Amino acid sequence: MQHTNTQDTLVGLFVAAGIAGLFFLSMQVSNLSSFTEHDSYTITARFENSGGLKVKSPVSAAGVKIGQVTGIRFDPKTYQSVVSLSIDVQYNNLPEDTTASIFTAGLLGEQYVSLEPGGSDDFLKNGGNIEITQSAIILEKAIGQFLFKSAEEKAEGKKK
Amino acid sequence: MDKSVSPQNSLVSVRHLTFTRGDTKIFDDISMEFERGKITAIMGPSGTGKTTLLKLIGGQLFPNQGIINIDNKNVHQLRRADLYSLRKRMGMLFQSGALLTDMNVYDNVAFPLREHTHLPESMIRTLVLMKLQAVGLRGARNLMPNELSGGMARRVALARAIALDPMMIMYDEPFTGQDPISKGALVHLIKSLNNTLGLTSIMVSHDVQETTAIADYIYVISGGKIVGQGTPQEIKQSTSEWVQQFMTGAADGPVHFHYPAKDYVDDLLSSGKRY
Amino acid sequence: MMIEFLQTLGKNTRASFTKLGRATFFLIQTVSGTASVLPRPRLLLKQMYSVGVLSFLIITISGLFVGMVLGLQGYYTLSDFGAEETLGVMVAASLVRELGPVVSALLFAGRAGSALTAEIGLMKATEQLSGMEMMAVDPIKRIISPRFLAGLLSMPLLAALFSAVGIIGGQLVGSGLLGVDEGAYWSQMQANIDFQDDIINGVLKSLVFGFVTSWIALFEGYDSVPTSEGVSRATTRTVVNSAFSILGLDFILTALMFGDD
Numbered sequence A: 001m002q003h004t005n006t007q008d009t010l011v012g013l014f015v016a017a018g019i020a021g022l023f024f025l026s027m028q029v030s031n032l033s034s035f036t037e038h039d040s041y042t043i044t045a046r047f048e049n050s051g052g053l054k055v056k057s058p059v060s061a062a063g064v065k066i067g068q069v070t071g072i073r074f075d076p077k078t079y080q081s082v083v084s085l086s087i088d089v090q091y092n093n094l095p096e097d098t099t100a101s102i103f104t105a106g107l108l109g110e111q112y113v114s115l116e117p118g119g120s121d122d123f124l125k126n127g128g129n130i131e132i133t134q135s136a137i138i139l140e141k142a143i144g145q146f147l148f149k150s151a152e153e154k155a156e157g158k159k160k
Numbered sequence B: 001m002d003k004s005v006s007p008q009n010s011l012v013s014v015r016h017l018t019f020t021r022g023d024t025k026i027f028d029d030i031s032m033e034f035e036r037g038k039i040t041a042i043m044g045p046s047g048t049g050k051t052t053l054l055k056l057i058g059g060q061l062f063p064n065q066g067i068i069n070i071d072n073k074n075v076h077q078l079r080r081a082d083l084y085s086l087r088k089r090m091g092m093l094f095q096s097g098a099l100l101t102d103m104n105v106y107d108n109v110a111f112p113l114r115e116h117t118h119l120p121e122s123m124i125r126t127l128v129l130m131k132l133q134a135v136g137l138r139g140a141r142n143l144m145p146n147e148l149s150g151g152m153a154r155r156v157a158l159a160r161a162i163a164l165d166p167m168m169i170m171y172d173e174p175f176t177g178q179d180p181i182s183k184g185a186l187v188h189l190i191k192s193l194n195n196t197l198g199l200t201s202i203m204v205s206h207d208v209q210e211t212t213a214i215a216d217y218i219y220v221i222s223g224g225k226i227v228g229q230g231t232p233q234e235i236k237q238s239t240s241e242w243v244q245q246f247m248t249g250a251a252d253g254p255v256h257f258h259y260p261a262k263d264y265v266d267d268l269l270s271s272g273k274r275y
Numbered sequence C: 001m002m003i004e005f006l007q008t009l010g011k012n013t014r015a016s017f018t019k020l021g022r023a024t025f026f027l028i029q030t031v032s033g034t035a036s037v038l039p040r041p042r043l044l045l046k047q048m049y050s051v052g053v054l055s056f057l058i059i060t061i062s063g064l065f066v067g068m069v070l071g072l073q074g075y076y077t078l079s080d081f082g083a084e085e086t087l088g089v090m091v092a093a094s095l096v097r098e099l100g101p102v103v104s105a106l107l108f109a110g111r112a113g114s115a116l117t118a119e120i121g122l123m124k125a126t127e128q129l130s131g132m133e134m135m136a137v138d139p140i141k142r143i144i145s146p147r148f149l150a151g152l153l154s155m156p157l158l159a160a161l162f163s164a165v166g167i168i169g170g171q172l173v174g175s176g177l178l179g180v181d182e183g184a185y186w187s188q189m190q191a192n193i194d195f196q197d198d199i200i201n202g203v204l205k206s207l208v209f210g211f212v213t214s215w216i217a218l219f220e221g222y223d224s225v226p227t228s229e230g231v232s233r234a235t236t237r238t239v240v241n242s243a244f245s246i247l248g249l250d251f252i253l254t255a256l257m258f259g260d261d
């Protein structure tokens, strides 16, 4: 029965396509791939203000994602924000004097931790601590400035 | 042959059956016996409830009063599983054929075999071709139901009804839409199924000629009552006006050709209100 | 006048309740009937074909266009704020959480649901269901349950395809046409779309929609008046009731799933 065979094949293709779609959504669209990541080690960084940083926010170096934020807590003694960063083991050669900054991707984009390697010969190890940090830019201020500036520009544009 | 049907020897017995649809009483306290191994015919004007009776016997409709026993079991008190296993031994030829429209003739006849048996496909093929041969449609096995004429569809449905070699078959107007040749063949088929397999047959039909030729016993129903019963001979010689009108096909008599309505002239002359 | 109105209202209310009762009973039978489908995958496969495969084209093409429109509109809106990097997030979130499950379910109701109702209704009108019962074959198990299961399984697959194709469509427009950085499109998306909260919830939504749409379609067919007019009315009711149920349920599900974020 040729007819039935074609139907079976098409159903098979359909199911395969659907599952591929689900797989695509899981691995390519969502953050699932970062859970299944290979071994990682954790370091901490203290910020005066961690802004809108969240658990699972990306950690990148030179624009490439190398890990993610796994915890943020407030230290009542120093009044600082203690951020735990989980870094992929393959990047285990970050110098001890690496600096961590909190940046925003785009103006309204999410915040992420950017690491800038220093020049030390000693590398950060699991449980290590980043000494030099730069806090988040306070978004509200930036927006205020931006809106103010663009309003001014528009007003000037109208005058001309 | 016995003059009256003995309840001891009947496969199906209907006792004091009353059935209503809305406000109309379709059956009003009727009792019938259908003897094992015999062909019992039910005749009656269109719309009296012959199809309804078959559906009641098949357990698809529930009576308001009375009981229907098949093989000494009350059909309407059976558990679902028991009803289904009983139905496996009952064939029914629907008035409309009721073929499954998404399969061809072959698969339609094979359907009950595939659903209820675990026979290998080669065996099923043999059985299906035998049944199709019996109704003269072996050559039409690859046609789809929409490619069949009404009469052909009915014959395929008959082949399907006998596929499981049931103990009884209910035929709902098997001869309608058949040409004289296939009518003759069907009469022969029904008769021989009955004789060779010892089937019990319940046959609904309007065809006086064919029915009197093969039936062992005939019930004539009209207006919810049994108006006549007996062997074909008795029926033919019946003095009952009802039966005579039916057998001779006279338009006038106790049975009216017209569905109950108000007076024709009154109706025509009454206001032109649209319905 | 008033009395008449109240009478009609009462009658209609009672009719809706008895119908709901029948529908519930039907659902229970259908769901318990699915157990007997599993040993016969061929029945399911055939229905997956007519329910799933035949909906494939309309779903993927619609998904592509919806994604492209989202890419275009999203870009215009976001670029005003200099946030076009987040286009991927916007496109993916809209699709995965809402548009994927909802639009594909609406299309499914129109494409497959109406066909199911018409098919079952006609089977009833031509006494095929009744005939099956007399052959001791339960039409619920043999006809309804496989179709129900096929609808239930196809819906999440179709919704996933819709979203996936849409996200690619958004990327084609966003980075292909409008110059959003491709890397940013994907990485921002990955950072913000949560597997648990977004993908799983989206799949759950489409399972619920598949369940409800198949239920409505099959019940309306099974419960239809067995005439051509009755079947055509039932088909219309399937599309209308499915649309209402999908949109109403979507609101409830969204409130439950994404509410306390």
Ligand SMILES: Nc1ncnc2c1ncn2[C@@H]1O[C@H](COP(=O)(O)OP(=O)(O)OP(=O)(O)O)[C@@H](O)[C@H]1O
Residues within 6 Å of the ligand: B021, B026, B045, B046, B047, B048, B049, B050, B051, B052, B053, B095
């Ligand atoms: N589903 C139904 N709902 C309401 N009334 C029905 C229904 N089916 C049949 N009837 C009524 O029941 C009566 C008996 O119908 P039935 O089909 O049993 O007649 P019949 O004797 O088989 O007629 P025919 O010889 O034309 O086939 C008819 O008057 C019909 O109007």
Ligand SMILES: [Mg+2]
Residues within 6 Å of the ligand: B050, B051, B052, B095, B172
């Ligand atoms: Mg009839």
